[in-house]
């Protein structure tokens with residue numbers, strides 16, 4: 001069995017520029033992976049079938065599963081006769097704005113590339129991934145990146161300033177399509193993407209905190225007012241800056257000192273079942 005780690009992402013910025021004729025939205029977002037991950041196990045099977053194995057009853061086990069779609073795409077594109085059993089140990093909350101399904105798909109692409117000796121580059125895997133979903137390309141590379149287009153055009157960035165991240169997911173799932181559909185672009189306050197790029201470039205934690213922004217908050221806050229409450233609580237418990245990730249409903253808070261982490265973590269546990277204290281992946285100044 002080959003195991004591949006499938007980490008969650010958060011959006012440090014998420015801007016929508018306009019709605020495209022193909023009904024997707026042209027975005028500009030800065031994403032980074034965090035140390036909260038699903039584990040994907042891959043085992044070749046001779047009968048040619050794709051089989052999903054997961055103890056989590058809330059994800060589909062048929063071709064609606066994004067990891068299934070990734071395996072099918074590799075098989076079809078490269079004429080692979082063998083099948084695969086995909087075991088998904090789910091840690092990332094589902095329909096949370098953390099790209100759990102997309103990351104499972106990306107990990108499946110990377111793992112099958114190895115198992116079937118295809119020698120495909122990350123660029124090729126990312127191109128394949130874009131056929132499955134807009135966030136899959138980013139998940140193939142991981143780390144930190146500026147994503148444009150519908151999210152599939154990836155420019156790698158240096159790691160952001162080192163910090164801790166508290167993730168809190170209220171007990172609701174959010175439909176990404178519904179949130180994009182409810183967006184009124186002319187009414188939103190756009191994040192300052194250039195300023196976030198400068199914060200990352202100069203390793204400026206305070207500037208990073210000041211530059212967080214997500215236009216989709218306006219939509220999800222109206223649909224689910226409890227997300228606003230979680231954001232306020234996180235701030236009150238001592239986070240330096242807070243933002244909703246992706247289409248939500250997960251809210252994340254940043255702190256640069258571990259000493260303040262437990263107060264925020266424990267405080268949030270009173271409001272949400274799913275709370276995590278994690279680090280960014282690929283830090284540039286690893287903490288001792």
Ligand SMILES: C[C@@](CO)(OP(=O)(O)O)[C@H](O)COP(=O)(O)OP(=O)(O)OC[C@H]1O[C@@H](n2ccc(N)nc2=O)[C@H](O)[C@@H]1O
Nearest residue numbers: 023024025097098099133134135150176177180246247248
């Ligand atoms: C909002 C974001 C931010 O990172 O993440 P999540 O909240 O899902 O994690 C992404 O843009 C989500 O990407 P992903 O979840 O892969 O979306 P897709 O499967 O490609 O699309 C789902 C639906 O969202 C809408 N959509 C998605 C991407 C985009 N740029 N414009 C859109 O309008 C479309 O209605 C599409 O049918």
Ligand SMILES: Nc1ncnc2c1ncn2[C@@H]1O[C@H](COP(=O)(O)OP(=O)(O)O)[C@@H](O)[C@H]1O
Nearest residue numbers: 064065066094095096097098099100101102104
């Ligand atoms: N491997 C998977 N893990 C999680 N969800 C999946 C997976 N495959 C398909 N899905 C479906 O994708 C939808 C979005 O899930 P997810 O990727 O967790 O959230 P988000 O798009 O908000 O980051 C869910 O409704 C779920 O049914």
